[in-house]
Amino acid sequence: MVSRRQLLQALPALPSALGTSVALAQPIAGKPIRLMVAASPGATVDAAARFVSEPLSKMLGVPVIVENRPGAGGAIGSDAVAKSPADGHTLLFTGVTHFSARYSGEASATYDPVKDFSAIARICSAALAVVVATNSPYKTLADLLAAMKAKPGEIDYGSGGVGSTSHLCTVIMNDLTGTKAKHIPYKGNTQAVTDTVAGVVAFTCQGSGGVVPLIKAGRLRALAVTSRNRWEALPDVPTGIESGIPGFEVASWMGSFAPAKTPQPMVSMVSDAMAKIARSPEFKAFCDKQSMYVELMEHSEFQASVPAEDARWRRVAELIKRS
Structure with a gap:
């Protein structure tokens, strides 16, 4: 017992x-x-x-x-x-x-x-992707940077709010390239993506989950990704570093x-x-x-x-x- x-x-x-x-x-x-x-x-x-x-x-x-x-x-x-x-x-x-x-x-x-x-x-x-609407005039990240340099503070971008990763991404990109964009903060990333698709804002930086399906559906165009290496899901999209911005890694x-x-x-x-x-x-x-x-x-x-x-x-x- x-x-x-x-x-x-x-x-x-x-x-x-x-x-x-x-x-x-x-x-x-x-x-x-x-x-x-x-x-x-x-x-x-x-x-x-x-x-x-x-x-x-x-x-x-x-x-x-x-x-x-x-x-x-x-x-x-x-x-x-x-x-x-x-x-x-x-x-x-x-x-x-x-x-x-x-x-x-x-x-x-x-x-x-x-x-x-x-x-x-x-x-x-x-990491994130820098995306624009498919009918956007910006075909490459260099195009977008050139526009921001030509019109400082006039090219707008959407984010999930002040301090969000989508906001930080553009702040860091602007700091590295000496450019300036106009920030449009939303209450969440979903609306920022929706308005980018519609052309209400010129671009946004977003994680893969929110944009890859829209890119593959032809509703968004990815200009660059912010990782060190290209994404398996978007093999033809260059990294920010490949696009001419040394040190542009945001994750x-x-x-x-x-x-x-x-x-x-x-x-x-x-x-x-x-x-x-x-x-x-x-x-x-x-x-x-x-x-x-x-x-x-x-x-x-x-x-x-x-x-x-x-x-x-x-x-x-x-x-x-x-x-």
Whole structure:
């Protein structure tokens, strides 16, 4: 007969013997998790969150519900999570806008990206494409740059909001080339893309998820991509460096945060689950299809990187204010 003492000693080993989902589910207590995405439906970060949500739900043993909170360049989503209960049931899925939007003058960004959050995991990165409508007079990136030089501040571009990655991309491009464009911020990337297709704005810089289908459908033209290498999905589109802008590389990582003071066991368990997803061949295939790449930082490493990341985007925000 097994004694009570022997049984208690054996209990810690039971979850691992029964499988990951049991081990992870116990601290979650059966309540659904809201995974707030600081971007519009269809954006690249939204696509990554929706891919992650299904396997994450299976591992944690509870529903994981994706909830889009676009606006203010990503600040609205971050702000909402910062003010949510720190019980592990409201998480943020975002990118560099978590930091950049806070320092770009958005009145709605009242959160502290360092003190108000606990970093969970960073799982992938994505570059952007500079796109115009198919009937645009700009056939190459050089054409667009020439127009901006000829008419400083008159060529307009759309973005997902002040401090969004789509905003930062053009700010960096203008800084590298000595050009100037007119910024038209939207509440999310979807409308910026829609108005670029319609010719309401001259161009936008967007992640693959929001523009590759439209490029392949003949509704947008890609002038360049902001990665070091060309995209598998758009092999004929040159990089910004190939187009004559040395150092023009812009990429946004994607990852998850919890409100500060979320119990450490919950943060660690969600981090472990996301890391397992990021290492899976299915996620690698998803990233390849989306012209993204796997870039994994688990909780400890990601948390340690936060102060430097915060300082980096403070500096970029100063560049935005001068642009």
